[in-house]
Amino acid sequence: MNASSPLHRGTSVEPILIILEGTSGGALVFLGAAEYLNNWLNTRLILVSIGGSFDGETGFNQIEQAYHLRGSRDWVEDVTKIIFADRWSWMINSPFIQAVRQGRYQIVETGSHTHDGKNGYFSTDAVDNTQTTYVDLLLNKVNQLPIWDD
Secondary structure (H helix, E strand, O other): OOOOOOOOOOOOOOOEEEEEEEEOOHHHHHHHHHHHHHHHOOEEEEEEEEOOOOOOOOOOOOOOEEEEEEEOOOHHHHHHHHHOHHHOOOOOOOHHHHHHHOOOEEEEEEEOOEOOHHHEOOOOOEOOOOOOEHHHHHHHHHHOOHHHHO
16 A cells, blocks of 8 residues: 555544454454554554453554453453563553553453353353343443444
8 A cells, every 4th residue: 555545544534443343362463453554544443352362562552442341251361461461560551551541441341251162252052041142141241332322
């Protein structure tokens, strides 16, 4: 893409709103692409992470907002908070901690989801012998996010 392209950064009047829902490692893939999207397009980037696994460096300087949906029994998501030093609370200069402090990163509890399987985010199994499925719990939380009002 060259500078004369109508999609090149700075030539588009209205920013393109890109909302991406990423699960597990897909959240990190979006965060990795955020810098490139921001460099080439006039964008507003919003991440909806569903049990996402990501570091605390990649992409957080480029995104406008991140909503991290997490299940109370998702141990995979818990591991990433430990292994990536940029997500540790005392790493005050990390892009992730800056996003947290600026209110650009929010955790949304989804219920008793596990990372995958019969109690996973996209499971059609019923929750506690009710008519509600695990995917219903997730979709209810996604639909309540304030990003749909734009």
